[in-house]
Amino acid sequence: MKEPPMSRPVIVITGGHGALGSAVAKAAGEAGWTVAVIDHARQETQGADMTLSGVDLTEPGQAQQAIQAVAEQLGRIDALLNIAGGFVWQTTEDGDPAAWGRMYALNVTTALNASRAALPMLKQATDGRIVNVGAAGAQKAAAGMGAYAASKAGVHRLTESLAEELKETSVTVNAVLPSIIDTPANRADMGEANADKWVKTADLAAVMLFLASPAARAITGAFPSPAGSEP
Template identity: 40%
Template sequence: MSQAGAIIITGAAGNLGAAVADILARDGAKLACIDRSPEKLEQLLASLPAGTEVLPLAGVDLTSQEACSIAVSQVTKRFGSVSALVNTVGGFQAGPVSKALEQWDAMLTANARTALAVSAAVLPVMQATRHGRIVHVAAMAGLKAPAGLAAYAASKAALIRLTEAIAEEYRGDGITANCVLPSVIDTPQNRAAMPKADTSSWVAPEAIARLIAFLISPAGGVVTGAAIPATGTGGNA
């Protein structure tokens, strides 16, 4: 991967974030790994290939543009520039529409405000180099809301619209913005929560990570403003 600057990964110690970090590290990328848990972040760093250039940033308030800007400044001080942002943070709550208002602020904050704050912080740095790749993790529910996920689906729809707006506004600056839309990611937590579910169509974090790696690669520069389903074929490939 011929990236001059660092790749920022938010939620880096989560299942998907860790898969992204592993794939990119094996390709020689310089990483800035953001996660709220110092302990899990330490475990992630220990799992990466020896020699990986990585800056761990624990406890960054991703709801605050100011906090995100400080984190980005730390990244540029260490690596000089930022070539990509992979934002995997988010939240999930389910419930009927009659309860959606109770979940509304939490879902919009976890899934849309965080994405806006970190994007707004990193975009000026990318503008300065006239290069950048941004990938947000939305969800298929952002395209069509299933029953019981009103607030969650609305927040993911907001994230898709935000991504589209970034793509259009910064197209002339050499910056792309896309989002991937998983259905159910095959994680230990999801298997524990849904022990009787048919997991054959669930998608492995590593498979989604490979898609993200393509989108932030030089070859992925042809794609911008896209909402790309990552729902698998039943083979979990």
């Protein structure tokens, strides 16, 4: 019999309505976590114990309110997985300059605001965890990837800095660096010829949940890169 939600560790997943977020939420529930999902989209995520929709995590106040609601309803927060984000492909010469700010807001600011809001609860946990989603493409940006790669590089630096700041606590901060993730949107945009080489959402979820687990207490400031084709 499944334990009641209040007695199980609580994992907060931002961007939980998307392809990766949904896969992580499903895997987390099956692994015994109490799952809270926060997303801008208004829909339900299968397997979530608590869902907060219509939340703009680029706004610090909304991030704070959402995290506080989780803490009040579920009584604790043990892990935060920052999956919320966005992607754009455009060349520097022909693209919209505003996309650079939009990518920073969606990929860096959302992770920053959620992390800041969750830190008080994570510090109270026996093994507090933050797991961010970076990108292999941020280590060497391909053509058309400037805005996206720059924002994901910001996620990498946020991860490193916060890991250092929290070294004297029980909270660890890590990030995964996937290449192309096998999602319906990527198959629609890029075709399916090489999809068998892309990172599967279930495999990436397994890595993220390991980093969120007590077994990963010795790892912080790390960037695992699941195998897959480079973008």
